[in-house]
Amino acid sequence: MAPRLGIFLIWAGACVFLQLDHVDGDPEELMNRMSLLFADNKCVFSFTYEGKWCFDCTKVDSLYYWCSLTENFSVRWKDCVEEDYVQCVFPFIYCGQTYDNCTTTGSVFGMPWCSVTPNYDEDGSWKYC
Missing domain, CATH: 2.10.10.10 (Fibronectin, type II, collagen-binding)
Structure with missing residues (x-):
């Protein structure tokens, strides 16, 4: 029984694999698309999160500092790196x-x-x- 089950699983896996669409992709085109996707990943200060204003990176609801990528938080966010933290405003x-x-x-x-x-x-x- 075990050999038949093994052969069946191989056959079923091959059938599923053969139904997948083949992906042709130009690596340069993929990089261009990704750079457009992540091009505007800049923290937006100040932003609102759950009705409160945040003027800098925050740890609210997270273990790490993060910021919103939009003025009104709407799922788009990123982990903060040193360049993201808010700067002094003068005067x-x-x-x-x-x-x-x-x-x-x-x-x-x-x-x-x-x-x-x-x-x-x-x-x-x-x-x-």
Whole structure:
């Protein structure tokens, strides 16, 4: 019985394999298509995720930092790499005053910080310098 089962499985597998469409592809054309697919994989800041604004890469619902590829998150995302993290925005407004550099004003630990949006007073988004 075992040899018959083995022969049957080989025959069935061959039948399925022969029904698959043959794929001819020019490797250069495939690379061109892939580069178009991934050409705009840039983080978009700021973006909304589940109704909340994100001004930088986030770990929300993930073990790793990620960002959205659209302003309103809609399934398109990527893992963040060093170049993706948001940069300081100068000048920025904090407590009604304009800053052209990182500041320690208001810093609990005395470490320099900056806003990642033009108006910290409105957005409250910042990072250490």
